Amino acid sequence: xxxxxxxxxxxxxxxxxxxxxxxxxxxxxxxxxxxxxxxxxxxxxxxxxxxxxxxxxxxxxxxxxxxxxxxxxxxxxxxxxxxxxxxxxxxxxxxxxxxxxxxxxxxxxxxxxxxxxxxxxxxxxxxxxxxxxxxxxxxxxxxxxxxxxxxxxxxxxxxxxxxxxxxxxxxxxxxxxxxxxxxxxxxxxxxxxxxxxxxxxxxxxxxxxxxxxxxxxxxxxxxxxxxxxxxxxxxxxxxxxxxxxxxxxxxxxxxxxxxxxxxxxxxxxxxxxxxxxxxxxxxxxxxxxxxxxxxxxxxxxxxxxxxxxxxxxxxxxxxxxxxxxxxxxxxxxxxxxxxxxxxxxxxxxxxxxxxxxxxxxxxxxxxxxxxxxxxxxxxxxxxxxxxxxxxxxxxxxxxxxxxxxxxxxxxxxxxxxxxxxxxxxxxxxxxxxxxxxxxxxxxxxxxxxxxxxxxxxxxxxxxxxxxxxxxxxxxxxxxxxxxxxxxxxxxxxxxxxxxxxxxxxxxxxxxxxxxxxxxxxxxxxxxxxxxxxxxxxxxxxxxxxxxxxxxxxxxxxxxxxxxxxxx
Numbered sequence: 001x002x003x004x005x006x007x008x009x010x011x012x013x014x015x016x017x018x019x020x021x022x023x024x025x026x027x028x029x030x031x032x033x034x035x036x037x038x039x040x041x042x043x044x045x046x047x048x049x050x051x052x053x054x055x056x057x058x059x060x061x062x063x064x065x066x067x068x069x070x071x072x073x074x075x076x077x078x079x080x081x082x083x084x085x086x087x088x089x090x091x092x093x094x095x096x097x098x099x100x101x102x103x104x105x106x107x108x109x110x111x112x113x114x115x116x117x118x119x120x121x122x123x124x125x126x127x128x129x130x131x132x133x134x135x136x137x138x139x140x141x142x143x144x145x146x147x148x149x150x151x152x153x154x155x156x157x158x159x160x161x162x163x164x165x166x167x168x169x170x171x172x173x174x175x176x177x178x179x180x181x182x183x184x185x186x187x188x189x190x191x192x193x194x195x196x197x198x199x200x201x202x203x204x205x206x207x208x209x210x211x212x213x214x215x216x217x218x219x220x221x222x223x224x225x226x227x228x229x230x231x232x233x234x235x236x237x238x239x240x241x242x243x244x245x246x247x248x249x250x251x252x253x254x255x256x257x258x259x260x261x262x263x264x265x266x267x268x269x270x271x272x273x274x275x276x277x278x279x280x281x282x283x284x285x286x287x288x289x290x291x292x293x294x295x296x297x298x299x300x301x302x303x304x305x306x307x308x309x310x311x312x313x314x315x316x317x318x319x320x321x322x323x324x325x326x327x328x329x330x331x332x333x334x335x336x337x338x339x340x341x342x343x344x345x346x347x348x349x350x351x352x353x354x355x356x357x358x359x360x361x362x363x364x365x366x367x368x369x370x371x372x373x374x375x376x377x378x379x380x381x382x383x384x385x386x387x388x389x390x391x392x393x394x395x396x397x398x399x400x401x402x403x404x405x406x407x408x409x410x411x412x413x414x415x416x417x418x419x420x421x422x423x424x425x426x427x428x429x430x431x432x433x434x435x436x437x438x439x440x441x442x443x444x445x446x447x448x449x450x451x452x453x454x455x456x457x458x459x460x461x462x463x464x465x466x467x468x469x470x471x472x473x474x475x476x477x478x479x480x481x482x483x484x485x486x487x488x489x490x491x492x493x494x495x496x497x498x499x500x501x502x503x504x505x506x507x508x509x510x511x512x513x514x515x516x517x518x519x520x521x522x523x524x525x526x527x528x529x530x531x532x533x534x535x536x537x538x539x540x541x542x543x544x545x546x547x548x549x550x551x552x553x554x555x556x557x558x559x560x561x562x563x564x565x566x567x
Contacts, residue, residue: 005183006165008085013039019047019156024365025136025144028121031071034132039162041078041134046162047155048117048136049086051148056114059089059187063107063116063137065099065196067233067267067295068258069126072119073097073172075134079117080170084182084189085163094196097172098258100233100296103200105141105393110199114139120233120295123268127261142368142392146490197240207327207390208401210246216408218247223287223407225252227400228277230267231259232294237397254280267294269384269396270567271308274300282306288407288414292396298384299396301403303414310537310567312343312430315380317421318402319349322378324409325402327390337367337379340479340494341506341522343428346380352425361481361493362508368392369485382432382522419533426528429540433521433563434510435554442558443509443517450507450552451478451495464550466543472500502526505548521548521563538566 016037021027027044034041049057064079066072076097083091092107093099097119099107104116121133136144136152144152168180170191179188204210216223225248229235235256242248254276255263266273269291281289281302289302301309309317319336322328337358338346350357358376360366364385370376371389380386385394403414410417435443453459454476464471475498480491494508503525510518523544527533538545549555555562 005181006084006167007183008163008165008185010161010163011039011042012161013043013159015157015159016040016043017157019044020153021136021144021149023143023146023149023363025138025149025152026133028124028131028133031126031128031130031132034075035071035128041075042082042162042164043156043159044134045079045082045117046086047152047159048134049082049088050155051136051151052114054087058087060114061090061092061111062088063092063099063104063111063113064097065094065104065116066097066119067100068098068260069119069121069132069262069294070128070130070260071132072260075119075132076172077170078164080191081165081168082163084165084168084180088189089187090190090192092192092194093170093172095173095175095193096196098196098233098236100196100200100237100397101393102296102387102391102395102398103196103237104137105391106200106203107194108137108139108141109391110203112139116141118295122295123266123293123298125262125266126259126294127264130261137393140368140372140392143363143365145365145368146488197237200237201241201245203390204241204398204401207325207398208405209326212408213401213404214246216404224285226277226280226286226289227253228269228274228289228291229253229256230265230269230274230291230293231255231257231263232267232292232296233258234292234296234397237296238292241397262294269293269298269300270565272565272567277302278306288404290400290403293384296396297387297394299386299399300384301400301414303418307415307418309414309418310430311380311382311384311386312345312428313418313421314399314403315342315378315386316345316349316425317406317417318380318386318399319346319353319378320421320425321402321406321409324405327388328377331377333377334374335370335376337370337376339363339366339381340496341432341508341520342380342382343430343524344502344504344526345425345428348425358484359481361479361490364392364394366481366483366490369483373485375484382430422533423530426526427533429525429527429535429537431523431537431541431545432567433523433545434565434567435519435521435558435560436516436564438517438519438558440517443519446519446552446554446557447495447507447509453551454495454497464547466546469543471503471543471547474498474500503544505544507548507552519554521545521552521554523548
């Protein structure tokens with residue numbers, strides 16, 4: 001402990017107008033803004049800390065971690081200094097500042113912390129020219145609900161000062177406890193640096209049959225796997241859990257060193273950016289492949305020869321095989337949740353299993369109430385996020401371990417399991433088209449005009465002929481959600497067109513955009529006939545996409561010739 005008490009300073013500041021969290025208590029902006037704009041980071045951290053009632057904040061424990069991106073260590077230093085000055089009693093921080101989002105949720109719940117702060121911009125690029133984010137987790141280990149995000153924003157609009165201990169220095173590399181005497185504080189401020197993986201690993205041991213997975217990866221009929229951490233936070237987890245604990249060869253894991261710029265590529269686990277993994281899988285040497293995003297909450301699954309499993313199918317297949325997991329054999333299955341744009345493949349499984357499905361807006365925070373109230377056991381989103389009630393965050397490595405458990409139990413390939421699922425439940429052809437970097441006003445007016453069009457009575461029962469296909473509109477709406485637990489209503493969560501054959505078109509503005517806007521178009525078409533399950537999704541969905549482009553006029557109004565990313 002320091003010999004001389006560390007001074008606590010009050011620094012005068014002025015509010016910023018653009019610090020409204022985009023959902024889940026998170027603020028995501030260009031890194032340069034956080035780094036160079038004086039007081040930008042301290043203002044938001046103070047607003048975040050002040051959103052916790054003073055009596056709950058004094059002496060409490062909070063968890064801090066990052067995905068390792070550029071500016072994380074500098075930001076953690078500021079957060080530590082401000083947490084101490086604001087009366088936080090203890091911070092638990094991952095070694096070198098590294099903690100995956102699932103690990104933060106795990107630790108919050110394990111030690112009953114008041115909440116946590118995660119420094120991540122998810123799958124967005126890193127480095128000085130990339131993006132940076134500060135995200136607030138509440139006491140259940142999940143993203144801050146909208147009421148907390150709004151409270152943070154209201155505080156930020158009138159902030160005049162923040163408290164900080166600028167002379168406080170923490171060694172993030174040294175495991176163990178560090179204590180600091182502060183001026184005018186009766187108790188020392190404590191920081192505990194913990195192993196980034198161990199607590200989370202112990203949770204996974206309690207969920208899965210590690211012996212079965214280890215035998216599958218090391219036995220006489222072992223499968224060769226390829227796991228890409230994309231130079232994000234998941235490198236240490238992949239090495240320690242999949243390689244050291246479960247026996248996968250060390251060369252199974254690639255890009256496992258966390259880098260501040262993620263090696264110059266967006267850490268986004270999809271077919272556009274996980275090209276190194278895709279090429280390796282196409283060679284036929286590996287039977288199972290997976291990639292993770294920067295903070296470890298999203299994932300992608302590939303089978304031999306690069307067979308791609310879309311996120312909605314993955315969610316449905318996991319749901320159909322929960323009996324392979326000891327955790328669910330013990331706890332049972334109470335219900336499923338999916339975001340509205342996610343395909344309805346999960347619904348088909350739920351109907352057979354006789355469990356309810358909750359359709360929510362996009363954003364993991366909407367699942368937390370469902371899980372806390374015991375309504376929901378498994379949740380997922382089309383953006384490669386899947387998780388269960390073991391945490392209150394989506395969990396990429398958990399999903400990969402579920403898949404390995406399924407493969408070990410079924411003794412079939414990834415492709416065989418997927419095709420068997422389609423044969424039983426039907427195939428949901430599905431694509432998402434992202435129009436990124438749009439001028440916000442243009443995107444707003446596209447959505448405004450589209451809503452007026454599709455909600456007009458004359459649009460109901462309208463028919464669209466595209467080639468030999470005819471699509472009849474059955475219903476349309478601007479999606480809104482009433483939380484079955486507390487009755488909270490969330491409106492304007494995407495525009496939805498459902499056709500008479502159950503095909504769907506969905507239009508949604510991304511909540512994670514900042515200076516520029518992202519508009520997403522989702523298309524889904526259901527096919528029961530197994531003889532029709534071998535088609536390319538974009539070919540099947542091209543008539544629906546033609547309708548979407550016609551009614552939205554997105555190419556004409558943006559000057560774009562096509563989407564930025566297709567998943």
